Amino acid sequence: MEANWEPKILAFLCNWCSYAGADLAGTSRIQYPTNIRVIRVPCSGRINPLFILKALQSGIDGVLVSGCHPGDCHYISGNYIGRRKSATLKRFLEYLGIEEGRVQFSWVSAAEGGKFSQVVNEVTQGIKRLGPSRRFGKRSDEFRVQSSE
Amino acid sequence: MIQQKIREKAKELLSKKEVDLVIGFVKGTLPLRTTPRFIRNPEKTDRLIWNPFCENNLATYLHKFRQFKVGLVVKGCDARSITALFLEKRFKPNQLFLMGVPCQRMVDRRKVEKAVPGEILHAHEQEDLIIVEGDDFEKALKRDDFLYPSCQACTHRNPINVDVLLGDPVEEFPLTEIHPEVKEFEKKSPEERWNFFEKESGRCIRCYACREVCPMCYCAECFVDSSNPKWIERGLSPSDLQFYHMVRAYHQTGRCTGCGACERACPMEIRLTYLTQKLNQDVKELFAFEAGIDPDTPPPLSAFEIEDRQEFIK
Amino acid sequence: MKLRLDKKDLKSFLQSLIDQYDLYAPVQLTEGVSVYKKIDRPGEVSLTLLNPQKPLKEIFFPQSEVMFDFEKVGKRNQVTSTEEVKKERVILGARPCDIQAISILDEIFLGKDYTDVYFLQKRKLTTIIGFSCNHPLSTCFCSSTGGSPFFREGADLFFIDLEEAFLVELLTEKGMAFQKNRFFKEADPKDISLAKEIEEKASTKGDASVPIERIEKRLNLMMESPFWDRVHEKCMGCRICTYLCPTCHCFDIVDEALNNRGHRVRNWDSCLSSLYSQETSGHNPRPSGRERTRQRLMHKFNYFPKNFGRVACVGCGRCILYCPVNFDIRQAIELTSPKGIKKEKAEVN
Numbered sequence: 001m002e003a004n005w006e007p008k009i010l011a012f013l014c015n016w017c018s019y020a021g022a023d024l025a026g027t028s029r030i031q032y033p034t035n036i037r038v039i040r041v042p043c044s045g046r047i048n049p050l051f052i053l054k055a056l057q058s059g060i061d062g063v064l065v066s067g068c069h070p071g072d073c074h075y076i077s078g079n080y081i082g083r084r085k086s087a088t089l090k091r092f093l094e095y096l097g098i099e100e101g102r103v104q105f106s107w108v109s110a111a112e113g114g115k116f117s118q119v120v121n122e123v124t125q126g127i128k129r130l131g132p133s134r135r136f137g138k139r140s141d142e143f144r145v146q147s148s149e
Numbered sequence: 150m151i152q153q154k155i156r157e158k159a160k161e162l163l164s165k166k167e168v169d170l171v172i173g174f175v176k177g178t179l180p181l182r183t184t185p186r187f188i189r190n191p192e193k194t195d196r197l198i199w200n201p202f203c204e205n206n207l208a209t210y211l212h213k214f215r216q217f218k219v220g221l222v223v224k225g226c227d228a229r230s231i232t233a234l235f236l237e238k239r240f241k242p243n244q245l246f247l248m249g250v251p252c253q254r255m256v257d258r259r260k261v262e263k264a265v266p267g268e269i270l271h272a273h274e275q276e277d278l279i280i281v282e283g284d285d286f287e288k289a290l291k292r293d294d295f296l297y298p299s300c301q302a303c304t305h306r307n308p309i310n311v312d313v314l315l316g317d318p319v320e321e322f323p324l325t326e327i328h329p330e331v332k333e334f335e336k337k338s339p340e341e342r343w344n345f346f347e348k349e350s351g352r353c354i355r356c357y358a359c360r361e362v363c364p365m366c367y368c369a370e371c372f373v374d375s376s377n378p379k380w381i382e383r384g385l386s387p388s389d390l391q392f393y394h395m396v397r398a399y400h401q402t403g404r405c406t407g408c409g410a411c412e413r414a415c416p417m418e419i420r421l422t423y424l425t426q427k428l429n430q431d432v433k434e435l436f437a438f439e440a441g442i443d444p445d446t447p448p449p450l451s452a453f454e455i456e457d458r459q460e461f462i463k
Numbered sequence: 464m465k466l467r468l469d470k471k472d473l474k475s476f477l478q479s480l481i482d483q484y485d486l487y488a489p490v491q492l493t494e495g496v497s498v499y500k501k502i503d504r505p506g507e508v509s510l511t512l513l514n515p516q517k518p519l520k521e522i523f524f525p526q527s528e529v530m531f532d533f534e535k536v537g538k539r540n541q542v543t544s545t546e547e548v549k550k551e552r553v554i555l556g557a558r559p560c561d562i563q564a565i566s567i568l569d570e571i572f573l574g575k576d577y578t579d580v581y582f583l584q585k586r587k588l589t590t591i592i593g594f595s596c597n598h599p600l601s602t603c604f605c606s607s608t609g610g611s612p613f614f615r616e617g618a619d620l621f622f623i624d625l626e627e628a629f630l631v632e633l634l635t636e637k638g639m640a641f642q643k644n645r646f647f648k649e650a651d652p653k654d655i656s657l658a659k660e661i662e663e664k665a666s667t668k669g670d671a672s673v674p675i676e677r678i679e680k681r682l683n684l685m686m687e688s689p690f691w692d693r694v695h696e697k698c699m700g701c702r703i704c705t706y707l708c709p710t711c712h713c714f715d716i717v718d719e720a721l722n723n724r725g726h727r728v729r730n731w732d733s734c735l736s737s738l739y740s741q742e743t744s745g746h747n748p749r750p751s752g753r754e755r756t757r758q759r760l761m762h763k764f765n766y767f768p769k770n771f772g773r774v775a776c777v778g779c780g781r782c783i784l785y786c787p788v789n790f791d792i793r794q795a796i797e798l799t800s801p802k803g804i805k806k807e808k809a810e811v812n
Contacts, residue, residue: 049399050372050380057388070455080453083462088402088431088450090461095335095427096395097343106463119463135343138388138721177789179602184789185697205788209699213752263495268600352492354517354526357736358701358787374738382719383730384527414787416516416703418496 007061007127009036011120012051014044014079017068017109024113032117033124036064043067045078049089052103059137062102062127066119069107079107098135101126151250152199154315155222158248163191168220168246172207173197180272180281181258185210197222200274201256201292206230206410208364211240219245224252226299226408228308229441230364233404236448239367249308251319254293254300255409259418261295264288299409299422302329310444328426346391352417353390355383359411359421360397365404372396398424403432403449406441464639466631466647467654468622473629476646477505480553484590487522488555489515499554510556513600514779518709519561520568522554523585526706528729530581530716535723545581552589559614560605560779562593564709566617570771571712581729590637593618597661599669602780604793607673610777612665623658630658673793674800675764675774681799682765686757690804694795695756697788702733704782704790705759710775713739734758760795 013019019040025032041047044067052063065086073079086105094100104126106119159171175186175196183202187210188194199222207221208230223231228249234240256279262269267283274280278289302325307318334342357373360366372380373393380396381389398421405425412421432438435458436449468476480486481502490500491509498517502508517526532543565586572582596603596612605611615621619638622629631647633639641647685691705711715732719725732739735756740749749755767775776792783791797803 050396053392053395054380057392070459077453080455080457081450083457083459084436084450084453087435087458087461088428089399091431092395092399092402092424092428094339095331095342096346096424097339097341099339104463105461122463136388136391138386178791178794179783179789182789184791187693187696210696213696259495267598270601352496354706356702356706358703361699361701362787382728383715383717384719384728386527410787414701414703416496416707416785418493 005132007035007124007132008059009062009064009120009124009127010055010060011036011038011064011066012041012044012047013038013108014046014067014074015040015042016074017072018044018066018106018116020110021066021108021112021116024110025116026113028113030113030117032120035124035127036120043073043075043078044082045073045075045080045085047082047085049085052089053136056098056102056133056136057138059133061133062104062123062130064104064106064119064123066106066108066116069109072109099130101130102133151316152197155197155199155248155250156194158313158315159188159194159197159220159222160191162220162246163189163194167218169217170214171197171220171222172210172214173222173248174199174203174205174207177202180269181256181261199250201253201279202258204255204258204297204410204413206362206364206408208234209362209410211245211364212367215240215244218243220248221245222248222250223308223311224250224255224408225303225305225308226252226406227364228311229305229406230408232310232441232444233406233448234364235444236446237404245312247308247311247313249311249314251308251314251316252300252303252306253319254296254303254306256292256295257297257413261290264290264295297409297413298330298420299407299412299426303407305406305442309442328430330423331427331430334423334427346394347387349419350390350394351387352419353385353394354417355385355390355393356416358414358416359419362410362414363401364408364410365401366397372400394419394421394424398428401425402428403436403438404440405429464633464642465650465655466633466642467650468629468631468646469648470626470628472646474505476644477502477508477555479644479646480555481505484551484553486553486555508555510594513596513598513603514558514561514781516707516781516785518564518707518779518781519554519557520564520709520712522552522589523565523582524568524572524712524714526731528581530727530729532724532726533720534725548584548588550588552585553592554589555592555594557591557593557618558596558779559593559610559612559616559618560603560777561709562591562617563605563608563610563614563777564779565591567710567767567771567773567775567777568712590619590640591617592620592622595621595623595662595665596669597624597665599665600780600784601668601670602783603668604670604673604778604780606666606669606671606778607675607793608774608776608778612669613662623661625654625657625661628654630654670778670793673778673796674803675776675796678764678774678796678799679768682761685799686761690798691753691757694798695752698735698752698756698790699788700735700737700752700755701787702731702735703785703787704792705733705735706731707781707785709777709779709781710763734762760792764796 055063067079104123108116162168171188174183177184206227208227269281271282277292279292280289304324381392409422438449486502488502488508489497490507491497497512497515534541572579599612619635621632713732714729716729718727741747763775
């Protein structure tokens, strides 16, 4: 691993709470690592586990999924469904051998700018320790795989 | 005995026109094989059989016969698959007549083939033995030593939610807290686990037999065939093979009944049930849910409890 | 010309092939499962299974083959053709059925109207060392399709396993190029008679009873037969039989791209897949298993013979061994014969 390696982390943020919380962190000028790239979704319950897997396959080193606190979902119960999907997916990925900490979850409300930057910090540090994602990625040379080679 | 009961019941159902057809097992063209048969004539029910090679989950055929009233021979796992499908509103009420058969667990024919020095030409069951014969060998194998992995830890051998139980219920093994295979696998390090998965999925030839035999895989457009968004490519890139198996297993969360049909169908002998058993395990632990037991409890990923566990969420 | 290779020299012989050629032979992936792969070390070669799951066609017609690469370089789109195969290849351990299948594929890929350059390159440069089948399985029905366990046509060299050694037959010009190989000794008359014995014994095995003669004519009249309504029912539409079939050759061409680079790939496809004949309009001329199963059997036993004078089946038996629901193509063929039809009429539900 190069000394200057910086992880690429994808953050799926729900529009009503976590995305707003991230925005608040920005307007409050709270610093947080620039490793994350944000994808805004309407609700944490909208997240298809395939998004997370696709991210890992594309070479992303870590994924953060963040939504509204239980009880605060803009769509009433979306985050509860998301919570169940997250729990089962997280356990399954770890069972498969994908390192614990590559995929992380949080509740961040629209008022929690500070919490958002704290979470991003933690996640980034964690992924830095794990190193680049090697277990499940499509390397660019994989395009040349032929079946009987 | 059970075989006779299956034949009689099937004949009765067809003669009284209670069903349009009966799906059951008949003798296969190879030793150690049975094959599904679709019977419409009550006179032909005499060819239905029951033995430790009735390994297919016949529930998968019901998707093709949705406009008919169907009688089906089901083992414990198959019956649960059907309950799981009812939950997903795949059938109308009274569309099926389920003939439940208490299961002695199915024999892994490939394991048997590997235990003998040549091609098996004849095989039959004799009490708790499987007798196999080839050109220059004859062996008596203890049936219980040759069960499919998915059958070894089965705790639901007696079909439930069926219309009739053809045979005396068998003794169920006690429920364990953790599925033994999952427990063993979890002892390995993450690297070992990934290496195992990589090796297994690396043999995949994208034949989709696992998907087609699975009664729970009935999507009009499977994610592998989706071109917008295109999740994975069609070739043999190892990463795509891993993606396919991860997702197909994950799509069974809260739906899989551990019947093992996927594993049995795979021509490259890829281990698959160890993945779905983990998902079944988690769903039981997290949501106190087991697929195909209660026809009224909603599927776990379509429901929630306010108090669901969230210790993993920051 | 008949020579002999002692088993004790096999490893060194394999190494000599590896040194000079790209050697392809069966490799065990896990117990009971093998495929043809390029060999780097003699120890990799596994000849325990009679026939690997994946057929020989894979070496000439890979499951996933890049046709060309493309890249956006500045404003230009650059297309680079794949590297030409230049190194000579040797295949070791091919069975007569699989070798026959390659000559069937030659009709398609090296036909009079069109030459597939990807197939041709590999075909030209490959020498095939065929192995006899001393112990055919009961599911092997090559003798019903015009072949036999010792059918030598298509092989450049032919090895017959005599326990302690192989009898080596050099059959073609390509094969004769091996006559000076330092591991080949002169064959003993005892070796030759032992080989004959084994060949005679093997010819009594396998299934020669499948009524493939005149099946093309029988199927001519069967396009709308109610036979198809029942025969397809247990097939659940996976792709095992087509992918493991040594003669099946349908493919799909797709472009795979990421950012500014990509390539065009040819992948195996299967007529049994429900989407195979799906048209953009939404119409599917083969909407159910009935039409698709009919298509598969008609292609193999009616359309192909019409075009090329032989059935597109070599009797390898893989479709029978690996079908998850025990769809037995021999049974389906039986049912088209007059005896079979009578039996079926008496049986039809």
